Amino acid sequence: MKKCPKCGADNKDIQRFCSYCGASLASPAEGKIYNIVMRRPAGLQWVLNVIHIKVDGREKYQLANDSAVTVRMIPGQHEIEMSLFGQPRKKKFTFFASEDTALICTPTVTSTISYLASPVKVVDSYGRTY
Numbered sequence: 001m002k003k004c005p006k007c008g009a010d011n012k013d014i015q016r017f018c019s020y021c022g023a024s025l026a027s028p029a030e031g032k033i034y035n036i037v038m039r040r041p042a043g044l045q046w047v048l049n050v051i052h053i054k055v056d057g058r059e060k061y062q063l064a065n066d067s068a069v070t071v072r073m074i075p076g077q078h079e080i081e082m083s084l085f086g087q088p089r090k091k092k093f094t095f096f097a098s099e100d101t102a103l104i105c106t107p108t109v110t111s112t113i114s115y116l117a118s119p120v121k122v123v124d125s126y127g128r129t130y
Contacts, residue, residue, distance in 0.1 A: 001013065002015065002025050003076070003077055004018040004020065004021060004023055004025060004096075005023065005025075005075045005076045005077075005096060005097070005098050006018065006021055006023035006096060006098040007020055007021040007023065007096065008077060008094065008096045009021065011025060023098070032074065032075055033072050033073065033074060034072070034073050034074075034075065034097045034098070034099060034100050034101070035070050035071075035072060035100045036070070036071045036072075036073050036095070036097060036100070036101050036102075036103060037068055037069070037070050037071075037100075037101070037102045037103070038053065038061070038063055038068065038069045038070075038071065038102075038103045038105055039063075039067075039068040039102060039103070039104050039105065040063045040064065040065055040066065040067055040068070040104075040105050040106065041066070041104060041106060042065065042066035048065060049084050049085055049107075050062045050063060050064045050084075051063040051082050051083070051084060051105055051107065051119075051120055052082065052083050052084070053069070053080065053081070053082050054080070054081040054082075055071055055073070055078055055079070055080055056078050056079055057079065057081075059071065063105055073097040074097065075097055075098060076096065076097060077094055077095070077096055077097075078094070078095050078096075078097055079092065079093075079094060079095075080092070080093055080094075080095050080130075082105065082119065082120045082122070083119060083120075084107060084119040084120070085119075089118070089119060090119065091118045091119055091120040091122065091130075093122065093130040095130065101124050101125055101126075102124065102125040103122055103123070103124050103125075103130075104122070104123045104124070104125075105120050105121075105122050106120065106121045106122075106123075107119060107120055107121075108120065108121050
C-alpha cells in the first residue's frame, strides 16, 4: 500500500494518483524539504511552561510562550508528540508534510486541571485541527 503524501489515504501500490484527493503518488523530488513552523501565540495563557516537541521520536524542540520553531521535513507522514510539564499525557498526532505549513500550538485550559485532557490544541494555517 502507498500512503498519499498529501492526505494520508491508503492506495494500492499500482496507483499513480490518490483515489481520495487526486494527489500524485510519485516519489518526492530529490532534496524537497518543507518548512513547518510551530507557533505558540502571545498573550495570557493558563500554562506558562514550555511545550516539549518530538518529531518522529527523535528531534526535540521547545516552544515557549510567544515563540516559534521551524522544523524542516521531507514530504510524507511524520509523527509529532507534544507534552507539558514532562507529564506522561501527551498530544500525539500524524502530520503529512506536503507543503509549507504553520501549526498554531496552544496549551488547553483543562490540561492544568485534568490528567485525561490533551495538553495542547493544534490548528494548522488552513483551520485543520490535530
